[in-house]
Amino acid sequence: MLEIKNLTKRFGNKTVIDDLSMTVKDNEIMAIVGPSGAGKTMLLRCITGLESANQGTFFWNGNQFDPTNTDQKDTIIGIVFQDYQLFPNLTVMGNITLAPTMVKKLPLDQVKQTARDLLGRLGLDGKEDLYPFQLSGGQKQRVAIVRALAMNPKILCYDEPTSALDPALRDEVAEIILDLKKQKMTQIVVTHDMDFAQNVADEIKRVEQID
Known part of the structure; x- marks a missing residue:
């Protein structure tokens, strides 16, 4: 189980994520949804260690870990980028x-x-x-x-996995995500596509833009 407690991310005087806490249960799929600019991708970047949070703690099965620490023996978080980023x-x-x-x-x-x-x-x-x-x-x-x-990550994260795909391929990605769930993979999906989120997710986490 992944637990995130009191996560805050700021850029200068701008708060993007404010004291957010969430739990992702083992073998389940959480979809993170919200309007453009609400911080969905930034939340994912903090979870995957691509960005450092200003505050907040991360726990995997009760053990605290630092997502930005690339020297950890086990890979806890994996990510599939929106633009794939293949070499x-x-x-x-x-x-x-x-x-x-x-x-x-x-x-x-x-x-x-x-x-x-x-x-x-x-x-x-x-x-x-x-x-x-x-x-x-x-x-x-x-x-x-x-x-x-x-x-071999414990959790697999996706940043807008359907944004560049036509409807048929979107359904294909949904099938892959649901098949990985059958294989006990815990997953987090950031998406603007509410229909897709409702199709694949066990739980939906809504984030709102901070004024």
Whole structure:
């Protein structure tokens, strides 16, 4: 279970997140929704450690942790970026294996086998040697999900996973998220799409813009 207590994020005199507390239960999906500018993505960036909070504490199964600490033995939070952020000069396999081998120092052969298994699960068999420019938007999305899963996170976060996808691909992403739930993956989804949120989420957290 992920617990966030009294999270506050400011930029100068502007408060973006004010004393927010929330709990994400194991094996469930929480959707974070709200109007543009309400701080949804900033909340996700604080949860994933891409931004430092001004105050607040984070707990995983009762143990406090620092999301910004990249030296932690176990990866607690993984993220799938809105624009995928795949390295254009690396193949699909290269994108997936880079972080596990460089950050976690895992053997390349082990990481490649994990990558192949994950690619198969997400319908990407045979795409290992392609480059991002050779993939469709939906395929890039799935590669980004595989890359995050390869770090074996306890929680997987998504920033606007359907923003650049047509309705058919949006349904495909929903199926992937719900399938990962069946495999006991705890997930957090930031989205402006309320229909999508209601389709996938066990709980919806609404954030409002601070005046």
